[in-house]
Amino acid sequence: MFRKLPGDEAHHLVSTTPDTAVVFRPAVVTTPAIVTIVIFAWRLLAGAVRLLWRHPIAAAIVAAPCVLAWLYGWRVALIVATLPVSALVPWALFDRPSFNAWIGWRLLAWWRLVWVYRRHWQPVMIISGLGRHVRGRDYLPRLVKVSCTSWADLVTVQMLTGQAVTDWSDRIDHLAHGFGARSCRVSVARAGRLLLIFPRHDPLATPLAAVPIPEEASVGPVEIGTCEDGTPWRLKVHGTHILVAGATGAGKGSIIWSTIRGLLPAVRAGLVQVWALDPKRMELSFGRPLFGDRYAASPADCADLLEAAVAVMQERADRFAGLQRNHTPTVEDPFVLVVVDEVAFLTAYQSDKGLKLRISAALATLTTQGRAVGVGVLAALQDPRKEVMNIRNLFPDKIALRLDESEQVDMVLGDGARDRGALADHISPIPTQGAGVGYVRLECSPDPVRVRAAYVSDADIRAMAGQVTA
Template identity: 85%
Template sequence: MFRKLPGDEAQHLVTTTPDTAVVFRPAVVQTPAIITLVIFVWRMLAGLVRLLWRHPIASAITAVPGVTWTLYGWSWALLTIFGLLAVPIGWALIHRASFLRLIGWRLLAFWRLTWVYRRHWQPVMIISGLGRHLRGRDYLPHLGKVTCTSWADLVTVRMLTGQSVKDWADRTDHLAHGFGARSCRVSVARAGRLLLVFPRHDPLATPLPAVPVPDEASVGPVEVGTCEDGRPWRLKVHGTHVLVAGATGAGKGSILWSAIRGLLPAVRAGLVQIWALDPKRMELSFGRDLFGDRYAATPEHCAELLEAAVVVMQERADRFAGLRRTHTPTVEDPFVLVVVDEVAFLTAYQADKGLKLRICAALATLTTQGRAVGVGVLAALQDPRKEVMNIRNLFPDKIALRLDESEQVDMVLGDGARDRGALADHISPIPAQGAGVGYVRLETSPDPIRVRAAYVSDTDIRAMVEAVTA
């Protein structure tokens, strides 16, 4: 059936010029035309079935006018096209959310898959080094399903055998620019499969107003802003410790005040106490009346307040030993949140070595033993280096706002966070665009989440003070 044409034998070829490569004609096997046609038809049918299975709505909308024209003529085909256009337009005008969820995003996904990803897949994979061209054949990762949301494209990819997640994480810039996106984030969907996120626009580009004060008293996760996918950003403060790192003007105060604002009903109910340490005397002092005598500004008072929190923690630990393993806020044993603004001034830049040791020891004790008995720490700093904050790994949840250097991202969020898309060093320094924007890495997940904290204005803080003091 197959006919082999002879070629040159490589061992009999001789060249008289050492710098010239030996060129020989290899043996060629001719495939019968019928086999080639069968393979071509099989691939065409398989592609058609796969297209109908993955994109039934788009395929039906495309096929119905053609079938109508064939069976009933061009006039009925025009009426069909008019009906197909009128129904979705009317649906979109009446109830836009359900139209986008059921039809709109699927049509957009079909268009993006065909015109953007499948069209540029081969050159992007080869040039970025994620694919290989060997002996005239391309070995490419398999492009899977494309799903569109209101702000991004979610692309599923099956890696080549032998590839790792790091191979893709190191080439996020190639992928982003190759497919015309601002950035690309890589996460593991399951074994051998990745989920690539390509944002189409930035839903966090505009500042957010302060979140309304909750109606019910709760120490559960408090709403402090918005996630990139549109969900409310709820920050867990009870049962954990939170570290916020960001350069000057990055919006650390927005997170601190939004967390305090979310706990305000619980403060008024006696279920929460907020202890404030404000070495700069600027951020937290604006609402000083909220904290009463649990406010400290000088290093001496900060050390005393931290040591007092340690005493409360140890007293509770003695009472809870053998009786309970978790803390439930009550009026007798309220949740104590220690808010520290610019903690680096107390732990690294403090000239008095005695005070520095006292403060570092108290913070280390609180962050290692406090959350089980209802004492949490919410700390903010500008410089996340180890010599500045040597206990940063004791904070389970971390937030990285705008940072000056790319290395600082992994210092705050952990190794590999920037490779997975936490580009905190690329956040805009313009306050209207980047203040409060950051990336969160939770204790339960290694993948960073892009968020923006709501801005709490001076007027909002005055209203909060009046509500509590009244």
């Protein structure tokens, strides 16, 4: 039954004894041809039934002309087949949004499924390490569904048993390049299933003009830009604290001024007060009439202004104790938004240790106790390291604009944010392409959202200041 083989054939076989010098080949049993034919026919039939079950509409579209041609001739089949096309073409030309919503994106999703994802699924999974090749058989994550939006492909995947989300988030570069996308983001759809987002183009590539000033007075959320999916970016300012981090020229001023612009009607109505700390004396000085006597530029004045905000917060806390737990903006108790531009200059780079301690203590007090009584902090900085900003974890909502290093992304947005697709270190340094573009991680969601803030020009700021002065 066994025979010894030459040594140059040993690498094709598996030894059955501990002695590697002796290699055996088990007996080969010839399979009858009828068995092979039956197995092939069964697999072909099962595949056809599975295809009809999963894609009944597509199968009906293909089968209907064939049945008509067989029953009534090819002319009738041609006429019936061209009627839907003659109706769809005008629809696509004159009402593209509704056509895409009902048909266009579905057709594109089918094409991307067949030509891109299913075609390259096996090699990408194996090479990236997300699939396994065991004893001659490939075990691959299951491609569940592909859907398309105006800017991205949404791919639903069933993970292999025993896989974790980090196994996928650590390989977003492999997935993006394997399927020909610029980037990839991973989010959890449900237990065992992931949603992979592959952008087809960048809808935030062009700068945005300043958002029109709202007609009604409101404390938010205020619209300050656009999300990547085309929906308005509304930033919550009342009842939270916001930290904005970004390199020089990343667009921190766009977020600050767009926020103030959205709150302008409430400022004019007396429901909001904006307190400005401008140690650089550049960004917030354009709108100085908006702040009145609540503007500070020198470190000493900034410390005094912050301590005054702490005094307002503590006075409200004494009055609200035992009566109310949430703040409702009124003329008597307006919402106070403390805007700090380049907070690191006041907390880390300040040479006067006394002022540094006063400012750090005031900011820590506001960020820990101010939310419930209607005092919020909007702080911007360039360097997000812990030794520069040691209270960054006290800000529930964080925004990461263009950053210099990949490690800084997790410093701002939290651990794992970059692995989930927040590639803030890849944002273009060209102002027209990357200024105002960033990623937001809200307190209520671990998944980062790509956004772009609208650009508020100097003329817009002066017009806003003129309205408040008038």
